[in-house]
Amino acid sequence: MQYHTPASFEDAAAIAAQADGVTRFLAGGTDVLVQLRADIVTPDTLIDIKGITGTRDIARNPDGSWQIGIAVSGAEMTEHPALGRDWPGVVEATDLIGSTQVQGRCTMVGNLCNGSPAADAVPAMVAAGITVTVTGPDGTRDVAVEDIPTGPGKTSLAKGELISAVHIPARGDHGGDAYLRFIPRTEMDIAVVGAAVNLRLEGDTITEARVSLGAVAPTVLLVQEAADAIIGTTLDDAALAALAQAARDACKPIDDKRGTIKFRTHVVGVLAQRAAKIAYERAQKAGK
Amino acid sequence: MALDNTKSTGFTHVGTTPDRPDGVDKVTGRARFGADITAPGMLHAAIVRSPHAHARIKRIDTSKAEALAGVKGVVTRADFATGLTGENWNILENVMAGDTALYDGHAVAAVAATSSLIARDAAKLVVVEYEPLPHVTDVDKAMAADAPVIREGAADTSVPKGLHPNVVRYHESGHGDVEAGFAEADLVVEDHFKTEATHQGYIEPHACLGTLGGDGKGELWCCTQGHWNVQKICAALLGLETANLRVTASEIGGGFGGKTAVFIEPVALALARKTNKPVKLVMPRADVFKATGPTASTSMDIKIGMKKDGTITAAQGTFRLQGGAFPGAPCEFTAMCAFAPYALKNVRQVGYDVMSNRPKQAAYRAPGSPMAAFAVESVIDELCNRLDLDPIETRLKNASKKGTKASFGPTFDRIGLVETLEAAKAHPHYCAPLKPGQGRGISCGFWFNHGGETAVSLALSEDGTAQLAVGTPDIGGSRASMALMAAEELGIPYENIRVTIADTATLGYNEVSHGSRVTYASGLATIQAARDAVKKLCGRAAAKWGIPEDAVKWENGCAVPSGPNAGDFDPLPIAEITKRMGATGGPIVGHFEATPEGAGVSFATHIVDAEVDPETGKTSVVRYTVVQDAGKAIHPTYVEGQFQGGAAQGIGWALNEEYIYGEDGRLQNALFLDYRIPVASDLPMIDTVIVEVPNPGHPYGVRGVGETSICPPLAAIANAVSAAAGVRLRQLPMSPPRILEALEQQRNG
Numbered sequence A: 001m002q003y004h005t006p007a008s009f010e011d012a013a014a015i016a017a018q019a020d021g022v023t024r025f026l027a028g029g030t031d032v033l034v035q036l037r038a039d040i041v042t043p044d045t046l047i048d049i050k051g052i053t054g055t056r057d058i059a060r061n062p063d064g065s066w067q068i069g070i071a072v073s074g075a076e077m078t079e080h081p082a083l084g085r086d087w088p089g090v091v092e093a094t095d096l097i098g099s100t101q102v103q104g105r106c107t108m109v110g111n112l113c114n115g116s117p118a119a120d121a122v123p124a125m126v127a128a129g130i131t132v133t134v135t136g137p138d139g140t141r142d143v144a145v146e147d148i149p150t151g152p153g154k155t156s157l158a159k160g161e162l163i164s165a166v167h168i169p170a171r172g173d174h175g176g177d178a179y180l181r182f183i184p185r186t187e188m189d190i191a192v193v194g195a196a197v198n199l200r201l202e203g204d205t206i207t208e209a210r211v212s213l214g215a216v217a218p219t220v221l222l223v224q225e226a227a228d229a230i231i232g233t234t235l236d237d238a239a240l241a242a243l244a245q246a247a248r249d250a251c252k253p254i255d256d257k258r259g260t261i262k263f264r265t266h267v268v269g270v271l272a273q274r275a276a277k278i279a280y281e282r283a284q285k286a287g288k
Numbered sequence B: 001m002a003l004d005n006t007k008s009t010g011f012t013h014v015g016t017t018p019d020r021p022d023g024v025d026k027v028t029g030r031a032r033f034g035a036d037i038t039a040p041g042m043l044h045a046a047i048v049r050s051p052h053a054h055a056r057i058k059r060i061d062t063s064k065a066e067a068l069a070g071v072k073g074v075v076t077r078a079d080f081a082t083g084l085t086g087e088n089w090n091i092l093e094n095v096m097a098g099d100t101a102l103y104d105g106h107a108v109a110a111v112a113a114t115s116s117l118i119a120r121d122a123a124k125l126v127v128v129e130y131e132p133l134p135h136v137t138d139v140d141k142a143m144a145a146d147a148p149v150i151r152e153g154a155a156d157t158s159v160p161k162g163l164h165p166n167v168v169r170y171h172e173s174g175h176g177d178v179e180a181g182f183a184e185a186d187l188v189v190e191d192h193f194k195t196e197a198t199h200q201g202y203i204e205p206h207a208c209l210g211t212l213g214g215d216g217k218g219e220l221w222c223c224t225q226g227h228w229n230v231q232k233i234c235a236a237l238l239g240l241e242t243a244n245l246r247v248t249a250s251e252i253g254g255g256f257g258g259k260t261a262v263f264i265e266p267v268a269l270a271l272a273r274k275t276n277k278p279v280k281l282v283m284p285r286a287d288v289f290k291a292t293g294p295t296a297s298t299s300m301d302i303k304i305g306m307k308k309d310g311t312i313t314a315a316q317g318t319f320r321l322q323g324g325a326f327p328g329a330p331c332e333f334t335a336m337c338a339f340a341p342y343a344l345k346n347v348r349q350v351g352y353d354v355m356s357n358r359p360k361q362a363a364y365r366a367p368g369s370p371m372a373a374f375a376v377e378s379v380i381d382e383l384c385n386r387l388d389l390d391p392i393e394t395r396l397k398n399a400s401k402k403g404t405k406a407s408f409g410p411t412f413d414r415i416g417l418v419e420t421l422e423a424a425k426a427h428p429h430y431c432a433p434l435k436p437g438q439g440r441g442i443s444c445g446f447w448f449n450h451g452g453e454t455a456v457s458l459a460l461s462e463d464g465t466a467q468l469a470v471g472t473p474d475i476g477g478s479r480a481s482m483a484l485m486a487a488e489e490l491g492i493p494y495e496n497i498r499v500t501i502a503d504t505a506t507l508g509y510n511e512v513s514h515g516s517r518v519t520y521a522s523g524l525a526t527i528q529a530a531r532d533a534v535k536k537l538c539g540r541a542a543a544k545w546g547i548p549e550d551a552v553k554w555e556n557g558c559a560v561p562s563g564p565n566a567g568d569f570d571p572l573p574i575a576e577i578t579k580r581m582g583a584t585g586g587p588i589v590g591h592f593e594a595t596p597e598g599a600g601v602s603f604a605t606h607i608v609d610a611e612v613d614p615e616t617g618k619t620s621v622v623r624y625t626v627v628q629d630a631g632k633a634i635h636p637t638y639v640e641g642q643f644q645g646g647a648a649q650g651i652g653w654a655l656n657e658e659y660i661y662g663e664d665g666r667l668q669n670a671l672f673l674d675y676r677i678p679v680a681s682d683l684p685m686i687d688t689v690i691v692e693v694p695n696p697g698h699p700y701g702v703r704g705v706g707e708t709s710i711c712p713p714l715a716a717i718a719n720a721v722s723a724a725a726g727v728r729l730r731q732l733p734m735s736p737p738r739i740l741e742a743l744e745q746q747r748n749g
């Protein structure tokens, strides 16, 4: 196994582009090292990207949007004084990953690129409308988070490409987001179902919404029908019922040791409703 | 039968709660667990395991593995003893498969190499040609007429004719006429229950280091609940003379019964013999799940009749236990414990031990009893609900007490069930209001407890301190309890006693730390060994004073004349005697060897409040109280620890833990990620009440406490969840999908 510590994303992309066999980028390593030890994936090339300047920074741009370094850990996001005020759902979703120890290492980008349909940060990232910069041998491009995963363990990143920055939109007025997951225990578990809702209000009426579901399809879903079910409403009972129905209609879960199709289909509606209520309340409380 | 010299009040040390003697070692990392043992030049081993649930082993080709640089030896079944019979044969067959792999994870070969990475790589190079066979993993299916036969001729003579060959043992007991009893009842409830296999879930995987020379002499360090048992079994499986294998027990990171069995030690020794090097073997966690003892899974039918006033008129239970590909599922314990809390005129219980393509079950805290309680106490709860009776009053009305003919035969001596029920009734928990969505459950539980072969030695040092050697690995703070009992007898400070778990060369045979026997049996032996030492101390004082031995007694760590007639001598402190022991007759050592048989049975009553989210089926245990009879709590906080630990493991078993097998007969969740033991935040503070009804069979009244605490939780939680959800849950674990399913079935009538 070759271990590299490039000083720039361009170098990292070049190493990856030329590498043979299995390549992994090492951010927090909480997936990479676990898979290595469990004999699931033994990389031929391991590219540690935490040493690249700026990868541990959280910055708020003048327009209110945010840029997050790709090696920022869950704990650093949670402890940031302002990020969680703008995007409580994104921060809470990332904070759900693992334990205190795992929080010290794990990253949003690692969570995204590991490609698990059950990744906790991803639905919240999708609902928030987060985009990422992808650096590759041919330069950079910006991609919406929902376009990164393509299936369990798979992403749309080409050979030699890696994510070099995360962009969270400006929160804007009267907005709120929330993420909820279902696990049989209270922590240290993998989502059986996840649901994130991000919305904006004018008065009591929802004017914009994004609804994203996790662990109920091969990739995290962005469900327009679920958003449509609540846009233009005050999240009354009828809207909530329509939201649950749209979420259930959109999901394509599997039966496995963690939950049945029936269970996941039912619970995704419940969580979408509960997350929507929290996001709605947050938007009501949020100022201009 | 009361023992001479019993003591139940006026203790100085017993009942206090000093820090455990091994505490500093454990928090500073000085304690040596199984995997901490090393030897110069040692090799590392890895085991090759079957990926099939059931398959004939046609050929094993080890040549590629042997050719890998760093590999020093490979063993297969051919490297173990032949001609074994009975349980030794079963254990060998489990430790290393013969011509058939019997379950997913069954060991088929093992490799020793200069590093653990090379050993792991080499294990992948061992080529095993399998011919897959039909398999079965469910207990009911394994008994059905069309089930594949795991092994012809495995059944013993207890099994009635006409049953499937997978039924290998049968138990039947009871008394009275159950049919007449059911006829007298105002209400009869009959129901079917199932529980899944759960793993003991100890934090430390099995680990050992062995040496074995061509001269047949060896040493073994391992993490075990009983090293004499390891010695005996390893000697048999390798064809050694027992005394030539010295076994030392390491510190133990949890066992709960699962480390009373032998899995990897003979493999390390076989590799050591083959390579002539020390061999270390540490099990990966996935192997621990796949190939070490889970508990049995069960299928049970219970029928109980009750009068309107709560009197139980008859009780009947059928208990089918699947214990993996070998005989041994504790069907008789399940049957015998099932109705033990109740004084019944008419009772009948039947148990079946059934083989399937799963790992050989191992003991797990009160083996068999928690499942029985789940089924029986659920039916009692249902009867109380339907007859509108208070669950504690009803249990009190039927409770076993001294003189009751137990459901399993004997007549109870002094027992504390009524006292635990009274204490539960009086506890503020029992009358605390419940919030909407919450339910309360009650259950009693019973365990026999055990005595067993025990040898203890207590050597005095020249400064009057004491070295106590016991042979029962300390799995629950027992060194503290031993030191307290020795301090009590010797009249010296707790800190002046160093308790060691001696190796097999140092003491006589000690049965494993199981059956909640350690504080009872090693404790009794410690007290007797201390009394033996005291007798010798008094003898030295008598000689010094020139008076008869029986004119000297022991008080507060000093020899004193037994009365005014004995003479007028100043008290002679222990250190004064031991300082001169070389010149006054030689070293003073007290010892005791016996198989004590007075282990008092013990009962508990648990109260649980659970809350169920009706939209997701998720359960939270919001309040938990354990009330249990300890006989006498030597170290009360460690007794409480046992109470809480039983409840915590019971919560996992009841709600989320289970062995999940796929259609292919392979275990799907051999990782803590998907084998869900409770995490700290899943548990409420578990309140405890220690009831003390002295056991007449122990000098201080001790009853074992380690196992009874896991008997009531499954039932108490199921009763709480059923009350909260408004529907009876009859299958464990009560996972969220199962609860939603039950709610839906109820809605649909």
Ligand SMILES: Cc1cc2nc3c(=O)[nH]c(=O)nc-3n(C[C@H](O)[C@H](O)[C@H](O)COP(=O)(O)OP(=O)(O)OC[C@H]3O[C@@H](n4cnc5c(N)ncnc54)[C@H](O)[C@@H]3O)c2cc1C
Residues within 6 Å of the ligand: A023, A024, A025, A026, A027, A028, A029, A030, A031, A032, A033, A034, A049, A070, A096, A097, A098, A099, A102, A105, A106, A107, A108, A109, A110, A111, A112, A113, A114, A118, A119, A120, A121, A157, A161, A162, A163, A164, A188, A189, A190, A191
């Ligand atoms: C005990 C434990 C508990 C866990 N609990 C949870 C949980 O509750 N919820 C959950 O969702 N996950 C959980 N996880 C999984 C894991 O912690 C998360 O997925 C985490 O976010 C991964 O981040 P990381 O930085 O450690 O990723 P790494 O392990 O460093 O990398 C993960 C993947 O992302 C790729 N990668 C990393 N950075 C980049 C980049 N910049 N560009 C392209 N590819 C990249 C790597 O090649 C690798 O394939 C848990 C893991 C453990 C060990």
